[in-house]
């Protein structure tokens with residue numbers, strides 16, 4: 001059970017909003033949504049609402065539905081660096097793939113953001129599915145899921161070694177002797193795995209929060225094992241409170257099994273909200289966004305969620321179950337489909353009929369209603385121990401976020417579950433995580 005004011009709110013910034021058609025009904029110009037001005041406006045709003053962090057997802061591939069809505073054009077750590085310069089407390093969580101990066105460069109980018117933001121950075125590590133993405137990185141096809149996770153385990157360990165290579169007092173800056181860094185104050189990463197090898201010392205010294213936070217998204221056994229060992233926070237799909245309670249319990253137990261304090265791993269499910277003065281007003285807003293979203297976009301996203309190649313789903317035809325590779329399907333996404341796929345198979349539902357059965361069209365817990373209804377659900381999940389906080393998805397922007405900041409946040413503060421102001425300057429502090437002790441330097445299993 002959680003019962004203090006420690007609720008965590010991240011803004012999951014998807015350009016234009018989660019409602020893929022919302023840009024068409026917005027008063028904003030279309031090109032605003034892919035500019036950094038959009039990011040900055042939302043970041044400043046989120047900070048006004050005392051959100052602990054802004055979260056940027058990322059997949060380095062252009063996919064077919066992008067023809068119809070604003071997409072994640074900006075590289076996350078570049079966008080976050082700009083945001084860092086315009087905010088003072090908001091945490092900055094960027095996604096980057098362990099399949100298509102290199103640990104040395106990635107560690108350097110994230111810890112540079114951590115340093116320039118005075119300790120507000122986090123890396124959301126994802127393993128990234130799909131052959132289309134692989135072909136952007138000199139690979140004809142994606143690694144299999146076990147291979148992706150094997151590489152991810154090495155990648156994260158290598159990054160952590162690089163982040164922990166600096167002793168806290170390593171920089172002497174002794175003008176008299178001319179000694180800038182204490183000999184031995186920075187250690188080589190000395191990581192030698194099957195997939196990745198990193199020999200030397202990192203260039204970036206630690207920030208005020210010690211090292212950046214690690215966030216994880218992926219719910220298969222391999223994903224949970226990595227989260228339990230390394231993640232400070234886990235982003236997941238949950239649609240029902242019971243599922244949240246069970247998953248949080250599992251993660252905390254698995255973290256404890258690795259010798260960690262379970263309070264140091266935070267579960268943050270996605271949560272889709274549309275706020276209205278009345279429930280009907282909120283439903284009308286959602287309807288307007290939904291009707292402005294072409295079928296091609298809805299089908300395109302569902303195609304990706306099922307791990308199918310572009311074009312594999314047709315809106316008025318049944319799902320081609322024989323094409324779905326169960327081993328490649330995201331565990332987290334699959335669990336959010338509940339019994340929907342079973343029903344689709346037994347009743348031979350068309351894709352349109354399956355999508356219509358999804359509550360509020362979202363793969364996350366969702367409330368389309370008044371600020372009170374939204375605050376009630378957030379409070380209930382938090383108090384029941386189903387979540388430590390949420391990665392909030394807003395239907396349209398900036399109005400969807402403004403509604404939350406002006407109407408939902410004050411209710412959460414009055415109810416005593418959400419902080420009234422930032423009490424720390426670092427993301428680690430604002431997430432309620434203990435200060436990080438540097439220089440672990442204990443050998444970790446590879």
Ligand SMILES: Cc1cc2nc3c(=O)[nH]c(=O)nc-3n(C[C@H](O)[C@H](O)[C@H](O)COP(=O)(O)O)c2cc1C
Nearest residue numbers: 057058126127128129217218219220223330331332
């Ligand atoms: C909530 C959630 C968000 C994700 N976001 C991204 C993302 O932004 N970029 C990406 O490449 N993969 C993303 N993934 C995919 C995961 O990295 C992984 O490939 C997928 O979940 C399959 O692994 P699993 O079965 O362990 O869940 C996300 C997964 C989840 C569950």
